Amino acid sequence: MSTTPDHVTVLGLGNLGRALAETFLRHGHPTTVWNRDAAKADALVAAGATVAPSAAEAIAAGDLVIVALLDSTVARQVLATAAAAVAGRSLVNVTSGGPEDARALAAWAAEHGAQYLHGAVYAVPQTIGTTESSISYSGSETVHQRSQSRLDLLGKGTFLGADAGLASSYDVAILAGMYGMIGGFLHATAMAATAGVRATELTPMLLSWLADAFPALSTFASEIDSGDYTDGESSLAMNQAGLATIIRASQELGVPAGTLLPIKDLIDRQIADGHGAASLARAVESFRNDA
The missing domain is CATH 3.40.50.720 (NAD(P)-binding Rossmann-like Domain)
Structure with a gap:
């Protein structure tokens, strides 16, 4: 040809x-x-x-x-x-x-x-x-x-x-974030279903909340790149307490909390090392410590 x-x-x-x-x-x-x-x-x-x-x-x-x-x-x-x-x-x-x-x-x-x-x-x-x-x-x-x-x-x-590997490096990282989000969505709909709330009823409120929360990711990204986690507006200790409440509520509803336990473990390890007042973004250091 x-x-x-x-x-x-x-x-x-x-x-x-x-x-x-x-x-x-x-x-x-x-x-x-x-x-x-x-x-x-x-x-x-x-x-x-x-x-x-x-x-x-x-x-x-x-x-x-x-x-x-x-x-x-x-x-x-x-x-x-x-x-x-x-x-x-x-x-x-x-x-x-x-x-x-x-x-x-x-x-x-x-x-x-x-x-x-x-x-x-x-x-x-x-x-x-x-x-x-x-x-x-x-x-x-x-x-x-x-x-x-x-x-x-x-x-x-x-x-x-x-x-040549850079595009895939971005890709797999972005997809990891996407699947984490989908896992959270599925968990949320399972919890809501126990109260008779349909997924289509829950989703508009969830999307509204996520839209308001997404800007925090840019703040976390700057903290992760700089290694400065001293802004504790959303502290590890505060999030540890909130996650514990959500996990307990989920389990009481008969919904396994498998999507939340890993992030709580990351937070728990940072707090155990004395970083409870640091920003939630510091939880990324638990990944790095396992590398």
């Missing part, structure tokens, strides 16, 4: 991969796709895509190769089957994985003559190509600059730096 400067290849046609390919096609970019189950490409073919019979042939067709596979293990396996085809290509991997996965693939790409950019997608597939989509990138700045006009079609792009 021959390639043109604006030709894009998409490896993997799950929900994300299909959305990426659809976006490139919608903007007129010649697009080659590959997927182990070729039938997933039928709708894309109808929209103008070309299906490659192998990952190697798909990579050979595009100067910009987007990798959107199940996980980092599958990404490594698929790229390994096409190692001879990647030389001179720009690989942009938006497959979920950890920072070390990204760094390992960047090293592999360099060994095989390719340039590597890692992307962390903050969007659901149906928002790809809209203002609701954003993607953080790290790795080859050359790839980001050369391909920016095409990558920006997918959503708002932010280049974080040359370390």
Whole structure:
């Protein structure tokens, strides 16, 4: 297969991969796709895509190769089957994985003559190509600059730096915060249900409270970066007492307090070390002490 400067290849046609390919096609970019189950490409073919019979042939067709596979293990396996085809290509991997996965693939790409950019997608597939989509990138700045006009079609792009693992470092940290929030939400709805309060009734009040509380995170972030926790407006001791009350109430309602016990343990350890008057943000030091 021959390639043109604006030709894009998409490896993997799950929900994300299909959305990426659809976006490139919608903007007129010649697009080659590959997927182990070729039938997933039928709708894309109808929209103008070309299906490659192998990952190697798909990579050979595009100067910009987007990798959107199940996980980092599958990404490594698929790229390994096409190692001879990647030389001179720009690989942009938006497959979920950890920072070390990204760094390992960047090293592999360099060994095989390719340039590597890692992307962390903050969007659901149906928002790809809209203002609701954003993607953080790290790795080859050359790839980001050369391909920016095409990558920006997918959503708002932010280049974080040359370390290929940096985008994933942000990603897993942000997702840890997200899942912590979801865990708290599920716990809250379980507690409310014991009083006959529906989740849809509780949620507007919870969202209102969270909106008011979120600015405190910026204050905590400054304290964490500086290591100065002397502003005890929201002290560890005060939060220890509040958490103890909530945990007891939850248990009395028959709702396990598993989402709250770990944060209380972090606080308890700091107070045991004599920091009860310090800011709640100091609880992060309990993570660091375990490192």
